[in-house]
Amino acid sequence: MAGGALPGFRDFYPDEFAHRAHITGAWREVARRFAFVEYDGPPLEPLDLYTKKSGEEIVGQLYNFEDKGGRQVALRPEMTPTFARMVSARANALRKPVRWFSIPQLFRYERAQRGRLREHFQLNVDIVGEPSEVADAELLAVAIGIMAELGLGPADVRARVSDRRLLNGILAALGVAGDALGVAYSVLDKAGREPEAVARERLAKAGLHDAGVSAVIDLCAPAAIDRARQTLGSEPAVRESLERFDRYMTHLASLGLSAWVDEDLSIVRGLDYYTGIVFELFDAKGELRAICGGGRYDALLNDLGGVDLPALGFGMGDVVLGELLRERGLLPNAVGSGADLFVIGGPGASADGMAGALELVAALRRAGLSVDHAMSEDRYLAQAPRNQFESAKKSGALAAIYLDEGGLVTAKGLAGKLADAPVFSQARDAVVAADTTAIEGLQAFVGALRAAAATQP
């Protein structure tokens, strides 16, 4: 279809926006529960904020252009450089540890695919100034807490954890060095996605002998860390990292997260700025891309902002997570307007005409209620009542309200059958005059309907 959104960009119709709000709402709620505070930065940044550290080749992945002032700019592809700048600028003034989160919309100029668009929303959660592995456990607890908040369990989502320092120690103990080191990282990163034979060939080509090749291949297995505990525990290069990693696992257990977590040395995380414990969240079936990834990057703030503070964080996108929730039927159903009340005509409608309806609408809204109505004199005064009820019902409103006989306004619930529909009447003049008792009565009536609707499937 012509005239749609740009490739890789999404239109959020109300139904889709409700899904997005469901996800971002869970992000905010859990971040708040973990005592993180929200920040944001500009969506458009100087291009060199991203090229300075990553080199010119990253420009191919950026949504960049020259602005009218001749500046080279880019839509932000990630939040970390902005975050690093903001923290660095006030590093001395900020109370440590810093615990911040943000929900930026990020952009990349890449070919769109499933789970991978040119734009997405990504929760960023970061901790700065805390070297203890308790902070690492806390960080993963946030990510898992979000999964639980959205209705996902350990059978749906797995957290895979590793430690770059531990991996480095193990590789050193195995005698992997030089060119082979980079290849070993690549092989681990691609574990399960490339044939073992190809991996072996690449390792051999990098100068490893058969025993070394097999040793690296074995690291891809889930039990690799356990094996290292037994065979390499006494190696000085490994022991310290192993002890730290074990403390981390103990903290996760104390936080009640053991059921979610798998040790897995093949979690390397693409970019090499990670320096310690790293993790990723995947759907348990392994069909989708990673839901979330993060870890410790103790050197990055120094590199980007010139401030030497330990830091760790993760990013969690809305696209893959949304797909998983959709598959599991965990996204909220579509709703109508969600209005509390829909004003329609009634026996008393003709007496006061449209003015009577609008005065009632205005009074109800001043009382804080959400109010919809037909916005047409024809429909209000002339349309058959049953059709007006039909319209009110289709709008998604909880109740219809109309000018009744005897100077009353009557509200009638729209869910279920007529015989069961709750009814509530008040003197019209009292409602329009904002009489406290009348308004509170209506609010209580609406509140009861809302509570009843919330228990429906």
Add this chain to the structure above:
RNA sequence: GUGGCUGUAGCUCAACUGGUUAGAGCACCGGCCUGUGGCGCCGGGGGUUGGGGGUUCAAGUCCCCUCAGCCACCCCA
């Protein structure tokens, strides 16, 4: 950036080997059954069949280009 598959109303799909003004259900709008029973009935709007070019008496149907989507690479978020 490379390769493969797909592209008909808002959605799900029809249209025999190319053959009259491209149909249906759902959704939407209006009306009716003089107060809604997740009903019913009548009517309506909406597609230059993704776009462009070509072959043909005739193209949604065949060919080419292009755009978009999906998938696999690449890369990562």
